[in-house]
Amino acid sequence: MRCVVFGATGYIGGRLVPELLNAGHRVRVAARQPGKLADAEWADAVEVCRADVTDAASVADAVAGQEVVYYLVHSLHSAGYRDIDRRAARHVAHAAHEAGVRRIVYLGGIVPDAAHVSEHLRSRAEVGRILLDSPVPTVALRAAVVLGSGSASFEMLRYLTERLPIMVTPRWARNRVQPIAVRDVLHYLRRAAELPDGLDRGFDIGGPDVVTYVGLMRRYARAAGLPRRVVLPVPVLSPWLSAQWVEFVTPVPRAIAVPLIGSLINEAVCHDHDIAAYIPDPPGGLTGCDDAIRLALARIRDTDVPTRWSDASTPGAPSDPLPTDPGWTGGSLYTDTRRRETDADPAEVWRIVESIGGEHGWYSFPLAWAVRGWIDRLGGGVGLRRGRRDPHRLRVGEALDWWRVEHLDRPRTLRLRAEMRVPGRAWLELSVAPRPGGGAVYRQRAVFVPHGLAGHLYWKAIAPFHGIVFGGMARNITGAAGRVVAPGRAGATTGRQRR
CATH class of the missing domain: 3.30.530.20 (START domain)
Structure with a gap:
């Protein structure tokens, strides 16, 4: 099957490409800066094209002749990201329809049933609706916390737990979440390309465990061989205030920490497991939290981390090439x-x-x-x-x-x-x-x-x-x-x- 991946330079996209290749698919990767893919182990096995999701013409060129479009792009690093994501999703939906693409596969976040939802999750849900409302059959997968070496969620968990033997936890840290191992996310994404024609709906995906964020930190401490962490709860909710603390303790910058924590102010638990009727669980079952944490730690220990959250560009970072003397x-x-x-x-x-x-x-x-x-x-x-x-x-x-x-x-x-x-x-x-x-x-x-x-x-x-x-x-x-x-x-x- 011919698949084009938008977001191959990102955390999930960079891991999905080799999965698709191993499954026998022909893969085209669309990147705003193709040079970033030059050292990827799979670079010689794919077709690379230059495309910017905010430019309709380049998107049309990228999807031409393809059967499945994977849309794994998020403009979280950019100011006004919600408007950018809305425009980009419309470009992709229109181009996919014009090119006769048979399916769009999208990865967003679990949206809680609550009156107040973070701007980040509202944006993710809006992109999903735009794609689902398009004439192209779309499978929109929705995940909460992704546990895997190099993910922003895992790095935040890792550094908070390792550096703070005594943790002052705000109210959101006691909300329930349903984490999913990155290997299981990739399982669902890869198999989504093979779903029956015409299937057009969203699916929540999660692991077998429902835990609080505090419970997740305690599980991490146990897996990492750390003493039990002392937790001091405080009746504070502010994601912004929490993000300042996260930025101080972890490598995750404020621009990413704020929306990540904002997504945790409500419980993020799957509403159903309907996906199992179309994509069976992985062989051996879904990966539990403890196993996901141990697998991630093993990859970090073995320096076998193929992608990281920081592979994506940082807000405000210049993107122009070095002004060499002859061209300056x-x-x-x-x-x-x-x-x-x-x-x-x-x-x-x-x-x-x-x-x-x-x-x-x-x-x-x-x-x-x-x-x-x-x-x-x-x-x-x-x-x-x-x-x-x-x-x-x-x-x-x-x-x-x-x-x-x-x-x-x-x-x-x-x-x-x-x-x-x-x-x-x-x-x-x-x-x-x-x-x-x-x-x-x-x-x-x-x-x-x-x-x-x-x-x-x-x-x-x-x-x-x-x-x-x-x-x-x-x-x-x-x-x-x-x-x-x-x-x-x-x-x-x-x-x-x-x-």
């Missing part, structure tokens, strides 16, 4: 350039470069990086806590602390785009080349494009620390790879280039 026109471009030589093998230097960040750190002035990360978090940014997916290997599009991997030419060049809150746009480029006669040449370039006067003042304010931060990084990276022979004659150049 107008304005000011600040750079800090470093060059060092080492007797170490280029492969060894590259190993250090590709392992940078996360638990390995940034090879210079850890306190300065930590303080800058906390400042970014306090300002609503991502900070340093996103870490990295794998301790030794990167891929294009993934988050790396407060950076995102924008370009990776292994074993020569790594380019990172900043997603911290700064008055401008920033990149860090690290490159390794063989040195004539043996050894390696390491080059490092920080690039900053200021936005207004604040951007210029920002660069000038931090420029005195570049020798410590960037100079120390270049020195320590080459030092970690082997004995440094001599710095490049230029040492470092820092300043402003006019274009």
Whole structure:
């Protein structure tokens, strides 16, 4: 069957594609930035096309000739996301009808029977209605908390439980939820492509356990071998206030924590299990909470996390490519350039470069990086806590602390785009080349494009620390790879280039 997946760069989409391939389907992936898929293990087995769900023409091109459309896109990171999602869903529904698509498969959230429902869930439900009201038969799956390594819900659960032996829990933490393991979500999504023609309805999907969020944290503590957590309930409901605490303790930024917690102010329990009449439970049955948590922890321990919540772009993050010198026109471009030589093998230097960040750190002035990360978090940014997916290997599009991997030419060049809150746009480029006669040449370039006067003042304010931060990084990276022979004659150049 011919399937097109919108949202393949996201958490669920990135895991669904190999499931569809293993089931024998022909897969096309539609991505706004196809380059983010270059390092996916399945990239050579699919057709990749550039498409933006807010652009009707590109959506029409993506669905042309396809039988099944998987719609796994959510604009949660964007301001005004409800309007964006509404418009995008209409584009997809119209294009699918015009192309003669036989089915749309959508994944949303369980909507409670309550007077007050969060903006996030209202948006998810509205997208589902738009697709179900279209002439194309649609299966809208609705899930609550998804338990799996790398999911935002699981990361929030993990960090809250591990870092808080005594937990002050607001009222929403005692509401009931029905979590579902990510493997079971993928089971339903994959099998949805094979449902009978004409089936047009929504289904709640959930695991076998109904628990409170507090109960879920206690189950996590037990699975992780942690002492029993002390829970102190407080009669506070505010999701916004809770999100500030979540942002302080976990890597999940406020922009994501607010809607996630907002979805928990009501109980999120399946209304029925009608899906079983069309898609049987997985062999061995649905995965219980305890098993789902243990499986997720095992993947994290084995560094086998194929996708993470942070694979999607972060709110406010620049998406333009690095303004390289030949193509840059107008304005000011600040750079800090470093060059060092080492007797170490280029492969060894590259190993250090590709392992940078996360638990390995940034090879210079850890306190300065930590303080800058906390400042970014306090300002609503991502900070340093996103870490990295794998301790030794990167891929294009993934988050790396407060950076995102924008370009990776292994074993020569790594380019990172900043997603911290700064008055401008920033990149860090690290490159390794063989040195004539043996050894390696390491080059490092920080690039900053200021936005207004604040951007210029920002660069000038931090420029005195570049020798410590960037100079120390270049020195320590080459030092970690082997004995440094001599710095490049230029040492470092820092300043402003006019274009």
